[in-house]
Amino acid sequence: MTLRVAVSGASGYAGGEVLRLLSSHPEVEIGSITAHSNAGQKLGGLQPHLHALADRVLEPTEVEVLRGHDVVFLALPHGASADIAAELSDDTLVIDAGADHRLESTPMWEKFYGSPHAGTWPYGLPELPGRREKLVGARRIAVPGCYPTGSLLGLAPGFDAGVLEAEDVVIVAASGTSGAGKSLKPHLIGSEAMGNMSPYGVGGVHRHTPEIIQGLSWAAGEEVSLSFTPTLAPMPRGILTTATAKFKRGVSVPEIRAAWDKAYRDEQFVHLLPEGQWPSTKSVLGSNHVVMQLAVDESSGRVVVVVAVDNLTKGTAGGAIQSMNVALGYPEGTGLTAQGVAP
Template sequence: MSISVAVSGASGYAGGEVLRLLASHPEVSIGAITAHNNAGSRLGEVQPHLHSLADRLLEDTTVANLMGHDVVFLALPHGTSAAIARQLPPETLVIDAGADHRLEDSAAWAKFYDSDHAGSWPYGLPELPGQREKLRSARRIAVPGCYPTSALLALAPGFAAGALQADDVVIVSASGTSGAGKTAKVNLIGSEVMGSMSPYGVGGGHRHTPEIEQGLSKAAGVPVTVSFTPTLAPMSRGILATATAKVSPKFRTADGGALLRQIWLDAYEDEPFVHVLPPGQWPSTKSVQGSNHAALQLAFDPHAGRVVVCCAIDNLTKGTAGGAVQCMNLALGLTETAGLNFQGVAP
């Protein structure tokens, strides 16, 4: 018997990407498809690429419409998922693609989101040390933010192995405009974005900073301080994160680069979606577009005593919807890669 799935926020980028993946998933049937402002519209009007679902009507995002499903995906604005999730049965697998349940520190939530903290759920990044087992049989899962997904994949192995120092981590990430959502904004229109890059959330102001620190601190076993700067790139999808950290003294040797590389190779050796590229090949966002894959490369800078790790993901797939479906597969005991066997798209 197939697994019934409801998707909220289906008119947005994240909800649409969840539906794109589920439409090819061999184990699920798609039930309620809901939205807010676009309720009553044909899905094909707002997501014309979803041909097999184009004639489905968008229902209103209410608890009543989401009830009765085995799985509910919440692809809603930050601060709106928790109220709905609280009313869904405990046996329903609820996967929140928003930020409501990612942070464990209520003070950090209040500082960056200025609302009441809804508590934390198991964190949906299976590739983190020990995290996969926590997701098996979970019934509430918080999908990571797209920037934290790339940043944590880039640096967690080094911290888990004790190879990196916790006090001077710098991450600069370039993201496609879809990361800002579908709401019309002047700074995201084509005339402003084409042929231009710009930073935002500079100086520790971006909401994903505490999430990145939370994940790296867990990997390291000590508090990690992160300076995070996001930039907007003239592309629709993708993230390229460049993450650097000081290398522990014992790795600042002539063979330090090889030792560091082996740490990352060992960490991701059996991972189906994370790939450390051969020496000399650096990741690009195009190579992972439309897929649940992450491409990594690292280098040791002996002059600065730092490791530099570059990670490319598709912010809508591995960074959001693909990670959500991967977590659903784990929680339900399905093959982890089910519905996610997409390669990148080129050119």
């Protein structure tokens, strides 16, 4: 059966990426395409790379427009998804690419987002231990944030295998400017961003911090303490994450590497590179693939994992479609077989 799929927020980066990938999905018919302030405009004027959909006119992001579809993707700012999702049928698969339904903790949501908590949906990161089975048959899915995608995939195998300490985890990640969305912001204009790197959300205040803690704590079976620092890199898309954690006493270097090898040897999209080869963001550009490498710093007693992910593909839209495939029983890679682009 062909799925009729609606995409909201289609004029933004995340919505546009969802449409790009859905256009290659053999089981999908693209139904309503919606936006807010850009409603009434043709998609081609806002997403000129989507040639097959260029003449489609954006409809308003309203419940009546989204009803009647088999699947609805909500690529909206945080706080905008919950009310719409609540009005859609329980038979409709609703996939929220925003933050509204990612966190289990109401206090953490209120602290970092400053609004009422909308509840928790199954978490759309199939490779994270214990998550894939929760997606099967789901009708509501919360897509992870882009920073958590790389951070969780980087360290979860070590916590799941019991080789890492839960205290003193440190993650520093550099993201391309598309991670901030399409709205005009002075620090993202070319003259500010080109040839420049800068930190932001420093000191544990970035909104993805509780989400990373939540996912690592799931894997560890106990609360993980985290210092997370995001930085802005002068590139349009991609995230390079450097994640470090202490390894437990008595654990050998071969045991450490074996934990990551075991976790990802059968995964289609997550790859532990051969020893000596290090990740680069360009190698995963436009793809749903994640590449990583690890090193054991015995002098400091820490494992260092470096992860490259495309923030718009695996970090948002690709992860959303992969989760849709799991939920509906399609092969997980359907519509997501593209390799990276080089040079």
